[in-house]
Amino acid sequence: xxxxxxxxxxxxxxxxxxxxxxxxxxxxxxxxxxxxxxxxxxxxxxxxxxxxxxxxxxxxxxxxxxxxxxxxxxxxxxxxxxxxxxxxxxxxxxxxxxxxxxxxxxxxxxxxxxxxxxxxxxxxxxxxxxxxxxxxxxxxxxxxxxxxxxxxxxxxxxxxxxxxxxxxxxxxxxxxxxxxxxxxxxxxxxxxxxxxxxxxxxxxxxxxxxxxxxxxxxxxxxxxxxxxxxxxxxxxxxxxxxxxxxxxxxxxxxxxxxxxxxxxxxxxxxxxxxxxxxxxxxxxxxxxxxxxxxxxxxxxxxxxxxxxxxxxxxxxxxxxxxxxxxxxxxxxxxxxxxxxxxxxxxxxxxxxxxxxxxxxxxxxxxxxx
Amino acid sequence: xxxxxxxxxxxxxxxxxxxxxxxxxxxxxxxxxxxxxxxxxxxxxxxxxxxxxxxxxxxxxxxxxxxxxxxxxxxxxxxxxxxxxxxxxxxxxxxxxxxxxxxxxxxxxxxxxxxxxxxxxxxxxxxxxxxxxxxxxxxxxxxxxxxxxxxxxxxxxxxxxxxxxxxxxxxxxxxxxxxxxxxxxxxxxxxxxxxxxxxxxxxxxxxxxxxxxxxxxxxxxxxxxxxxxxxxxxxxxxxxxxxxxxxxxxxxxxxxxxxxxxxxxxxxxxxxxxxxxxxxxxxxxxxxxxxxxxxxxxxxxxxxxxxxxxxxxxxxxxxxxxxxxxxxxxxxxxxxxxxxxxxxxxxxxxxxxxxxxxxxxxxxxxxxx
Numbered sequence: 139x140x141x142x143x144x145x146x147x148x149x150x151x152x153x154x155x156x157x158x159x160x161x162x163x164x165x166x167x168x169x170x171x172x173x174x175x176x177x178x179x180x181x182x183x184x185x186x187x188x189x190x191x192x193x194x195x196x197x198x199x200x201x202x203x204x205x206x207x208x209x210x211x212x213x214x215x216x217x218x219x220x221x222x223x224x225x226x227x228x229x230x231x232x233x234x235x236x237x238x239x240x241x242x243x244x245x246x247x248x249x250x251x252x253x254x255x256x257x258x259x260x261x262x263x264x265x266x267x268x269x270x271x272x273x274x275x276x277x278x279x280x281x282x283x284x285x286x287x288x289x290x291x292x293x294x295x296x297x298x299x300x301x302x303x304x305x306x307x308x309x310x311x312x313x314x315x316x317x318x319x320x321x322x323x324x325x326x327x328x329x330x331x332x333x334x335x336x337x338x339x340x341x342x343x344x345x346x347x348x349x350x351x352x353x354x355x356x357x358x359x360x361x362x363x364x365x366x367x368x369x370x371x372x373x374x375x376x377x378x379x380x381x382x383x384x385x386x387x388x389x390x391x392x393x394x395x396x397x398x399x400x401x402x403x404x405x406x407x408x409x410x411x412x413x414x415x416x417x418x419x420x421x422x423x424x425x426x427x428x429x430x431x432x433x434x435x436x437x438x439x440x441x442x443x444x445x446x447x448x449x450x451x452x453x454x455x456x457x458x459x460x461x462x463x464x465x466x467x468x469x470x471x472x473x474x475x476x477x478x479x480x481x482x483x484x485x486x487x488x489x490x491x492x493x494x495x496x497x498x499x500x501x502x503x504x505x506x507x
Numbered sequence: 508x509x510x511x512x513x514x515x516x517x518x519x520x521x522x523x524x525x526x527x528x529x530x531x532x533x534x535x536x537x538x539x540x541x542x543x544x545x546x547x548x549x550x551x552x553x554x555x556x557x558x559x560x561x562x563x564x565x566x567x568x569x570x571x572x573x574x575x576x577x578x579x580x581x582x583x584x585x586x587x588x589x590x591x592x593x594x595x596x597x598x599x600x601x602x603x604x605x606x607x608x609x610x611x612x613x614x615x616x617x618x619x620x621x622x623x624x625x626x627x628x629x630x631x632x633x634x635x636x637x638x639x640x641x642x643x644x645x646x647x648x649x650x651x652x653x654x655x656x657x658x659x660x661x662x663x664x665x666x667x668x669x670x671x672x673x674x675x676x677x678x679x680x681x682x683x684x685x686x687x688x689x690x691x692x693x694x695x696x697x698x699x700x701x702x703x704x705x706x707x708x709x710x711x712x713x714x715x716x717x718x719x720x721x722x723x724x725x726x727x728x729x730x731x732x733x734x735x736x737x738x739x740x741x742x743x744x745x746x747x748x749x750x751x752x753x754x755x756x757x758x759x760x761x762x763x764x765x766x767x768x769x770x771x772x773x774x775x776x777x778x779x780x781x782x783x784x785x786x787x788x789x790x791x792x793x794x795x796x797x798x799x800x801x802x803x804x805x806x807x808x809x810x811x812x813x814x815x816x817x818x819x820x821x822x823x824x825x826x827x828x829x830x831x832x833x834x835x836x837x838x839x840x841x842x843x844x845x846x847x848x849x850x851x852x853x854x855x856x857x858x859x860x861x862x863x864x865x866x867x868x869x870x871x872x873x874x875x876x
Contacts, residue, residue: 176689180689180690180715180719182693182696183689186692242646242650265700266703267703268699268703268811269699278695281611281691284603288656288688291660292681295664295677296672299668303665303666312661316544316654316657319552320548321549323647323651324552327551330631330637330638350549
């Protein structure tokens with residue numbers, strides 16, 4: 139997000155940097171206390187916390203920052219502990235989702251490092267332990283993700299009564315969790331059931347998946363959560379959602395484009411990873427709808443083949459471009475972004491918050507990683 | 508637990524039955540509302556809730572009942588909504604742990620039915636979907652477990668301020684989650700690293716695993732949670748823990764014995780399942796410490812072989828009996844149970860609660876399933 143600092147007023151940039159630092163310190167302190175507790179009671183299990191700490195050190199902190207500016211825009215105080223704890227909870231939830239997502243997608247890398255299950259697998263091989271390294275890696279990562287999910291909740295509850303039973307902030311946090319898990323399931327389902335479902339509705343299905351799995355979770359829920367925590371009125375929280383939904387959709391379509399066309403050096407993921415994983419994104423759905431029958435068979439037969447050759451990735455990329463799907467996706471990003479910016483201009487927030495949200499929006503849709 | 512009703516006074520039995528019914532109704536109502544929400548927003552994802560509802564219909568409800576009598580013993584009211592919600596949260600947490608545990612252990616069955624990942628696998632085969640059924644089954648069950656874990660938290664928070672930030676009940680719930688996940692990790696670790704670690708400490712390691720993974724979670728935490736929720740004083744909650752720890756240890760060693768010697772018709776699990784999974788239980792640790800070198804090699808080479816023949820299960824059972832490990836495990840159960848009963852007699856609770864806890868203790872350690 140560094141490339142965007144110039145668009146931020148100096149005071150806003152300094153405030154945001156201070157919040158980021160508080161979230162990083164909050165994460166580290168919270169995880170240190172958990173590690174210490176385990177080191178006393180069950181030292182061997184402290185590696186689960188190590189894996190979580192390592193993963194949460196990276197990342198763009200998009201969700202935490204949106205929660206912060208949502209909080210500020212609704213009248214919350216600068217660098218308030220509640221906003222920091224909300225950021226910590228969101229970052230831990232994101233880490234838990236990534237750990238389990240990488241198991242599901244069999245991803246080898248995450249944020250430029252080996253994914254958590256691969257790290258545990260390597261530990262098994264290094265130590266020369268018995269039975270299968272892959273199975274151990276999966277089990278350890280599954281448990282690290284479960285622990286991370288529980289810790290996210292613990293951090294969220296620590297916010298206090300503002301996030302307690304019956305509050306709007308709690309309702310948003312709960313809805314976020316259910317929708318992300320439902321969306322991930324729809325994604326997995328589409329990989330296996332997509333080919334037997336009506337092709338004409340493929341783009342609609344892809345849009346529903348991206349809304350649940352990513353758009354609402356990456357932008358709408360964090361921003362609204364921050365607003366609700368600060369006691370923002372329902373109209374403001376609604377206006378946040380209206381701005382954030384097209385932004386989140388554009389964000390995820392950008393992600394899908396990067397998943398096929400991104401530069402591995404920038405994304406930290408192998409080129410064409412989404413194609414090997416068989417992800418039926420908006421990009422793929424558009425292609426299926428616009429190419430010839432033989433091309434469609436060619437694509438269907440190759441999607442989800444984990445051993446796909448680089449040359450095949452290249453052929454599929456050509457097809458996606460040739461079919462007009464890439465252009466269609468870029469146009470969707472364009473239109474959604476324009477809608478988001480229009481709604482951003484109408485948000486009843488001060489210039490500082492508006493500027494910060496604009497910079498985050500730019501980073502979300504114009505990024506290369 | 509039906510066989511134990513005769514030992515309960517009629518009034519106690521009726522109260523317990525009423526609570527069980529409230530928990531069952533609470534679970535069903537809560538999951539129905541979640542299913543309805545998903546059916547509106549993302550109908551295909553409602554199967555995740557179906558899987559959870561199906562699994563939570565079974566089970567002995569040991570944890571919910573311990574929470575209830577802990578609550579009652581600390582002065583909580585009969586069939587109070589707080590106690591019902593705590594029971595619902597504990598049952599959902601148990602279901603989440605079982606779903607993920609069955610993935611880790613590659614278990615085919617649970618509570619006499621196919622395990623959740625196997626159910627999703629079968630769905631894939633029935634529908635003739637593309638890509639691998641096993642992979643889909645794992646992904647769907649992993650997400651169902653994640654959702655179940657989140658719903659458990661949602662149910663726990665719904666108790667209200669008594670379970671809010673900074674309360675003793677919340678501290679116990681948080682500790683329970685961390686310890687179960689740490690304990691499951693220690694269990695997985697021992698399967699792969701056990702053979703390269705000092706055999707003399709194998710029983711101690713097995714005891715630590717069972718304390719974290721099961722004993723504290725199955726008895727100590729639910730009972731203390733109920734007591735803390737009702738505002739029980741720290742001495743009472745401490746006395747609960749002193750009674751429940753040996754009980755939980757005896758409970759889990761009984762489980763380990765059933766995992767090797769249990770009747771599949773009663774346990775709902777194949778005979779010798781723990782041996783095929785490579786579980787290094789107290790039973791196995793005792794055997795490793797008491798048999799000859801060639802016998803130890805024989806056992807080490809076969810533990811964790813998922814395709815183990817029934818005749819090999821028979822041979823390993825003979826070895827466990829011959830080595831004196833079964834007798835040693837039964838003696839541990841005896842001693843721990845005696846310690847638990849002695850402490851139960853000293854608990855400052857009324858005759859009704861004492862009688863109910865005694866019946867639950869009997870069920871936990873004298874069961875055959």
